Amino acid sequence: xxxxxxxxxxxxxxxxxxxxxxxxxxxxxxxxxxxxxxxxxxxxxxxxxxxxxxxxxxxxxxxxxxxxxxxxxxxxxxxxxxxxxxxxxxxxxxxxxxxxxxxxxxxxxxxxxxxxxxxxxxxxxxxxxxxxxxxxxxxxxxxxxxxxxxxxxxxxxxxxxxxxxxxxxxxxxxxxxxxxxxxxxxxxxxxxxxxxxxxxxxxxxxxxxxxxxxxxxxxxxxxxxxxxxxxxxxxxxxxxxxxxxxxxxxxxxxxxxxxxxxxxxxxxxxxxxxxxxxxxxxxxxxxxxxxxxxxxxxxxxxxxxxxxxxxxxxxxxxxxxxxxxxxxxxxxxxxxxxxxxxxxxxxxxxxxxxxxxxxxxxxxxxxxxxxxxxxxxxxxxxxx
Amino acid sequence: xxxxxxxxxxxxxxxxxxxxxxxxxxxxxxxxxxxxxxxxxxxxxxxxxxxxxxxxxxxxxxxxxxxxxxxxxxxxxxxxxxxxxxxxxxxxxxxxxxxxxxxxxxxxxxxxxxxxxxxxxxxxxxxxxxxxxxxxxxxxxxxxxxxxxxxxxxxxxxxxxxxxxxxxxxxxxxxxxxxxxxxxxxxxxxxxxxxxxxxxxxxxxxxxxxxxxxxxxxxxxxxxxxxxxxxxxxxxxxxxxxxxxxxxxxxxxxxxxxxxxxxxxxxxxxxxxxxxxxxxxxxxxxxxxxxxxxxxxxxxxxxxxxxxxxxxxxxxxxxxxxxxxxxxxxxxxxxxxxxxxxxxxxxxxxxxxxxxxxxxxxxxxxxxxxxxxxxxxxxxxxxx
Numbered sequence: 058x059x060x061x062x063x064x065x066x067x068x069x070x071x072x073x074x075x076x077x078x079x080x081x082x083x084x085x086x087x088x089x090x091x092x093x094x095x096x097x098x099x100x101x102x103x104x105x106x107x108x109x110x111x112x113x114x115x116x117x118x119x120x121x122x123x124x125x126x127x128x129x130x131x132x133x134x135x136x137x138x139x140x141x142x143x144x145x146x147x148x149x150x151x152x153x154x155x156x157x158x159x160x161x162x163x164x165x166x167x168x169x170x171x172x173x174x175x176x177x178x179x180x181x182x183x184x185x186x187x188x189x190x191x192x193x194x195x196x197x198x199x200x201x202x203x204x205x206x207x208x209x210x211x212x213x214x215x216x217x218x219x220x221x222x223x224x225x226x227x228x229x230x231x232x233x234x235x236x237x238x239x240x241x242x243x244x245x246x247x248x249x250x251x252x253x254x255x256x257x258x259x260x261x262x263x264x265x266x267x268x269x270x271x272x273x274x275x276x277x278x279x280x281x282x283x284x285x286x287x288x289x290x291x292x293x294x295x296x297x298x299x300x301x302x303x304x305x306x307x308x309x310x311x312x313x314x315x316x317x318x319x320x321x322x323x324x325x326x327x328x329x330x331x332x333x334x335x336x337x338x339x340x341x342x343x344x345x346x347x348x349x350x351x352x353x354x355x356x357x358x359x360x361x362x363x364x365x366x367x368x369x370x371x372x373x374x375x376x377x378x379x380x381x382x383x384x385x386x387x388x389x390x391x392x393x394x395x396x397x398x399x400x401x402x403x404x405x406x407x408x409x410x411x412x413x414x415x416x417x418x419x420x421x422x423x424x425x426x427x428x429x430x431x432x433x434x435x436x437x438x439x440x441x
Numbered sequence: 442x443x444x445x446x447x448x449x450x451x452x453x454x455x456x457x458x459x460x461x462x463x464x465x466x467x468x469x470x471x472x473x474x475x476x477x478x479x480x481x482x483x484x485x486x487x488x489x490x491x492x493x494x495x496x497x498x499x500x501x502x503x504x505x506x507x508x509x510x511x512x513x514x515x516x517x518x519x520x521x522x523x524x525x526x527x528x529x530x531x532x533x534x535x536x537x538x539x540x541x542x543x544x545x546x547x548x549x550x551x552x553x554x555x556x557x558x559x560x561x562x563x564x565x566x567x568x569x570x571x572x573x574x575x576x577x578x579x580x581x582x583x584x585x586x587x588x589x590x591x592x593x594x595x596x597x598x599x600x601x602x603x604x605x606x607x608x609x610x611x612x613x614x615x616x617x618x619x620x621x622x623x624x625x626x627x628x629x630x631x632x633x634x635x636x637x638x639x640x641x642x643x644x645x646x647x648x649x650x651x652x653x654x655x656x657x658x659x660x661x662x663x664x665x666x667x668x669x670x671x672x673x674x675x676x677x678x679x680x681x682x683x684x685x686x687x688x689x690x691x692x693x694x695x696x697x698x699x700x701x702x703x704x705x706x707x708x709x710x711x712x713x714x715x716x717x718x719x720x721x722x723x724x725x726x727x728x729x730x731x732x733x734x735x736x737x738x739x740x741x742x743x744x745x746x747x748x749x750x751x752x753x754x755x756x757x758x759x760x761x762x763x764x765x766x767x768x769x770x771x772x773x774x775x776x777x778x779x780x781x782x783x784x785x786x787x788x789x790x791x792x793x794x795x796x797x798x799x800x801x802x803x804x805x806x807x808x809x810x811x812x813x814x815x816x817x818x819x820x821x822x823x824x825x
Contacts, residue, residue, distance in 0.1 A: 207791060217791070264672050278758065280664050287760020288648050289792035294757040297790040299750050302686045302697070311788060313686070366683050370754055373678040375662065376671020404695055406681040407591055407601070408673035 060108065060436050066091055067099045071108065071437050074130045075155060076260060079112050081125035100128065107134050130154060135198035135436060136191065138182045138238070139428030141245055141421055142174060142204045144220040148421040149181040151189040152429035154437070156256050160188035161422050169221045171231070178202060179235035197238040199435060201428030202228060203245040205273060209290050210243045210431075216290060219308070220272070241432050246293065248427030249383070249419065250277025250284045255430055258381050258417055265379045266371050268295055270364060270386030274316045278375060296320070300366040303359070315367045319360035321386065327356040343389045354392070361393025365400030372401070372409040379413040387418050450475055451483045455492065455821050458514045459539060460644060463496050465509035484512060491518050514538060519582035519820060520575065522566045522622070523812025525629055525805055526588045528553060528604040532805040533565040535573040536813035538821070540640050544572035545806045553605045555615070562586060563619035581622040583819060585812030586612060587629040589657060593674050594627045594815075600674060603692065604656070625816055630677060632811030633767075633803065634661025634668045639814055642765050642801055649763045650755050652679055654748060654770030658700045664759060680704070684750040687743070699751045703744035705770065711740040727773045738776070745777025749784030756785070756793040763797040771802050 060071060066089070073088050074080060080088070086096050103109045112129045132153040139156075140149045144166075151160040164181045166174060182200060191197070206218035213229025215221075233240040243251070250267045253259040259267070259279055268276045274296030278285040285292045296316035297309055305327075307317035317323055321339050328342035329335050331352035337345075345353040368380055382390075382397070394416070402410055453473050458464060461472065470480050487493045496513045516537040523540075524533045528550075535544040548565045550558060566584060575581070590602035597613025599605075617624040627635070634651045637643040643651070643663055652660045658680030662669040669676045680700035681693055689711075691701035701707055705723050712726035713719050715736035721729075729737040752764055766774075766781070778800070786794055 262672075264669075276758075280669060281667055283665055285648075285664060285759055287793070288646075288762035289760055289795045291756070291791050291793040292758065292760040294790045294793070297757050297788070298684070298754050299788045300682070300684050300697075300754075309790060313684075313788070370682050370684075371758065372675070373681050374660075374676065374755065374758055375669055376673055376676040378672035404681070404683045404697070406678045406693060407675050409671070409675040409678070411673045 060103075063102065064099065066095060067103060068438060070096060070099050071103065071130065074109060074128060075437060076255065079127035079129035081127055083125060085128065104128075107131055132157060135433070136189070136195075137198055137429040137432040138185050138200045138236075139248075139425040139430070139432065140178050140181060140200070140202045141248075141424040141428060142178070142202060142221070143421070144169060147174075147177055147181050148425045149185050150422055150425040150429055151185040151191075152426055152433070154433050156252055156426050156430040156433060158422065158426055158429075159190075160185050161425070162188060163421075169223075171223065171226050171228075174221070175228070175231045175235050178232050179237075182236045182238070197236075199432035200232060200236055200238050200240040201248065201430070201432035202232055202240060202242045203248040203424060203428040203431070204228070204242065205245050205275075207290055208242055208244040208247075210241060210286070213240075213242055215242065239432075239435075241435055243428070243431045244275075245424055245427065246275040247277045247284050247286065248431045249424050250279055250427075251434060252423070252427040252430035253277075253381060254279045254282070254284065255434070258379070258415055262378045264375060264377045265381065266293075266375070266377045267381045267383060268364075268368065268371070269384030270319065270382065271384035272321050274320055274364070274367070274384075274386075276371065278371070278377075280375060295367040295371060298367050298370050300370060301363040303363070315363045318363045319386075324356055324360050327359070328353050331356055343392065346389075346392050357389070357392040358396045361396025362400045364393065365397040365402075366404055368397065368401045368414065369404035369406075369409075372412045373404075373406045376409055377412055379415055382414065382416045383419045387416055390416055447486065448483070450479060451487060452822060454480065454483045455487065455514065458493060458512060459821060460639065463511035463513035465511055467509060469512065488512075491515055516541060519817070520573070520579075521582055521813040521816040522569050522584045522620075523632075523809040523814070523816065524562050524565060524584065524586045525632075525808040525812060526558060526562070526586060526605070527805070531558075531561055531565050532809045533569050534806055534809040534813055535569040535575075536810055536817070538817050540636055540810050540814040540817060542806065542810060542813075543574075544569050545809070546572060547805075553607075555607065555610050555612075558605070559612070559615045559619050562616050563621075566620045566622070581620075583816035584616060584620055584622050584624040585632065585814070585816035586616055586624060586626045587632040587808060587812040587815070588612070588626065589629050589659075591674055592626055592628040592631075594625060594631075594670070597624075597626055599626065623816075623819075625819055627812070627815045628659075629808055629811065630659040631661045631668050631670065632815045633808050634663055634811070635818060636807070636811040636814035637661075637765060638663045638666070638668065639818070642763070642799060646762045648759060648761045649765065650677075650759070650761045651765045651767060652748075652752065652755070653768030654703065654766065655768035656705050658704055658748070658751070658768075658770075660755065662755070662759060662761075679751040679755060682751050682754050684754060685747040687747070699747045702747045703770075708740055708744050711743070712737050715740055727776065730773075730776050741773070741776040742780045745780025746784045748777065749781040750788055752781065752785045752798070753788035753790075753793075756796045757788075757790045760793055761796055763799055766798065766800045767803045771800050774800055 207216040215226040259265040276293035276295040299313035305317040307314035591600040599610040643649040660677035660679040683697035689701040691698035
């Protein structure tokens with residue numbers, strides 16, 4: 058039996074327990090709108106198959122009668138490997154049904170060749186199994202591989218990855234063959250958004266955006282409980298909103314893109330021009346800005362303004378409750394925080410300014426956890 | 442009995458028939474995923490209460506055995522009035538469950554005073570009832586009033602309407618008292634999007650945007666079958682995306698807004714500056730542009746570029762299958778069509794350019810029909 062074979066009410070009960078459990082049967086009924094009889098009917102096979110369990114009674118209830126039995130998800134019922142692929146390395150995590158990490162690991166890539174990367178992923182998954190204490194006979198329930206770029210998760214194909222210079226790579230199938238477990242792939246930012254939606258700063262919100270600032274600038278949009286993937290595979294491309302008003306040419310060939318002034322690469326290049334030092338690194342630019350160099354500080358200010366304009370676009374269009382700002386860029390967030398916030402406030406329309414801006418440094422292990430969350434989601438929230 | 446008292450499967454069956462009917466029971470089962478037994482269980486009370494009916498058998502089936510009975514929605518089972526409120530007039534429509542218009546009417550407003558407008562709405566609804574042949578004893582199932590601005594449909598309150606200069610007006614309750622039928626209110630663009638989603642150019646699409654260009658510039662976004670309303674009541678504000686790169690000050694006080702260069706008012710003002718004629722009207726600007734006046738043509742070109750950038754933002758962020766362009770502005774669409782399309786194509790990221798752009802002139806009666814669709818939606822797709 059798998060959860061996917063169960064009626065829709067089973068997925069609803071399971072999702073409710075996953076996000077809000079442990080809960081009494083009565084509380085599950087209240088939250089799902091199911092009758093007590095329907096809750097019991099749904100819960101019985103889930104319990105028999107080990108997906109949920111009774112976890113005793115709350116100690117706080119007493120005088121008001123017999124306390125209700127609580128039900129919780131058995132998070133250890135299924136384990137998942139999540140792997141984030143960058144141009145330089147793989148970052149992996151072994152996690153349970155709630156995306157709780159049980160083991161993590163990293164592997165440097167010595168080539169971006171598809172075959173090499175696939176074998177490295179399979180090797181890392183093996184290491185994670187061992188590190189997580191899984192026996193040879195224990196089956197991994199699923200693998201989720203995440204990667205920056207245009208990823209068609211339905212086809213299981215990386216349509217285009219600029220960092221790896223891959224086009225139309227059937228990655229899901231290749232990893233599944235090499236690692237021997239059902240594999241899903243997803244755009245890395247979207248996968249991180251899934252993890253935030255179920256288990257992070259987006260839990261319980263009807264609409265939120267996760268904007269990542271770093272080598273690239275992207276976003277995941279969670280609207281009405283679903284991460285938007287776009288009819289043509291493109292969505293959340295905040296880096297390519299034409300708002301900067303600056304003529305610098307972007308990697309996409311356009312001018313005006315946020316990424317053309319606010320990506321790590323763009324900041325470094327502009328700092329080189331500003332200082333006349335053609336070999337300046339990002340770290341040195343950050344140091345100069347912290348030391349008060351006005352020209353370099355202006356570069357960060359411009360980057361912050363462009364990011365703030367992008368956030369205002371997101372707020373004006375979809376009106377999220379919260380925008381979570383993350384990515385490597387937030388390590389030097391102090392250098393552009395004020396400019397981001399100011400240009401956001403200036404350009405958010407009306408009540409859109411009430412959108413909560415939250416900065417959340419998420420290391421690559423969290424991104425890998427996003428892969429595990431996407432794989433787990435196939436179990437508890439199967440696509441229609 | 443109302444549909445809202447029925448189990449969720451009833452709404453699903455009803456919605457499926459509404460959008461795709463008439464259908465056989467077997468086809469309803471295929472499209473909803475319900476078993477034949479469940480379809481029958483759900484259909485029986487709906488049929489008994491007159492919401493759906495059997496409509497005979499398809500003539501085309503024959504040799505292959507006994508043709509299946511088809512089931513259809515009884516569109517006339519419930520009637521709705523939809524009213525669009527502008528600063529100058531009311532536009533009303535009486536429509537059935539499928540938002541098919543049975544009667545239309547217009548009333549000029551001689552004041553924007555809340556009490557006057559409410560009474561005028563009630564009067565128009567009465568006229569529509571008569572024009573539609575309803576008897577005094579026939580109950581109107583609901584009224585949907587739509588209005589430009591910040592409308593909180595949950596509270597039933599117009600938070601802010603710039604055209605009427607209204608703030609925090611509990612319009613739903615006022616109209617309900619005056620007209621004697623359950624009333625809902627909605628932002629006018631969002632209501633039009635609901636009508637397009639169920640019965641128009643958005644039917645069957647998982648994600649589309651409706652962008653209206655005219656006195657204001659706004660959009661409705663339908664994502665995963667729901668029109669986005671924003672956590673703080675703001676969404677789809679394409680007119681206030683900071684993309685124009687132009688310093689003209691917008692009605693919202695900002696610079697860079699699309700509306701500041703592409704609204705009817707903004708085009709007229711810019712044409713006045715370009716010609717030195719301080720009394721030029723929009724119609725005259727259109728005539729001059731059609732006659733080849735280069736300065737006025739450049740104004741339309743700039744407006745088109747700004748709208749195209751806004752469309753690119755929508756496509757890059759939510760990746761719709763289609764963007765429908767409407768509003769009074771499309772009457773002179775030929776003057777900026779090329780510029781809209783070119784700046785959209787230039788700035789749409791990757792496959793987002795595959796988004797279908799469709800121009801659809803929708804007279805105000807269609808907007809009023811949006812109000813009827815929103816009222817009808819309360820019956821067949823009750824909010825959770």
